[in-house]
Amino acid sequence: MSEQDNAKRLIELESRLSFQEDLLAAVNQSLVEQDKTLRELHMQLRHLNDKLKQSQDADPFSDPASERPPHY
Numbered sequence: 001m002s003e004q005d006n007a008k009r010l011i012e013l014e015s016r017l018s019f020q021e022d023l024l025a026a027v028n029q030s031l032v033e034q035d036k037t038l039r040e041l042h043m044q045l046r047h048l049n050d051k052l053k054q055s056q057d058a059d060p061f062s063d064p065a066s067e068r069p070p071h072y
Contacts (some may be wrong), residue, residue, distance in 0.1 A: 001009075
């Protein structure tokens with residue numbers, strides 16, 4: 001291979017490396033955002049679970065599945 005061919009290959013490899021670095025940064029940013037969203041959803045789920053538990057503790061005989069809908 002000539003020096004010119006080697007230079008072209010080097011430029012192509014550097015270009016690919018740059019593209020992969022950009023892609024990796026984008027994927028990493030997406031992962032960080034998803035992790036933040038997942039943590040927020042987990043906290044909301046805990047809050048709703050606690051709220052449901054408190055409402056069941058307030059009236060242990062109330063079973064929403066056995067109640068009649070309001071239109072009856």
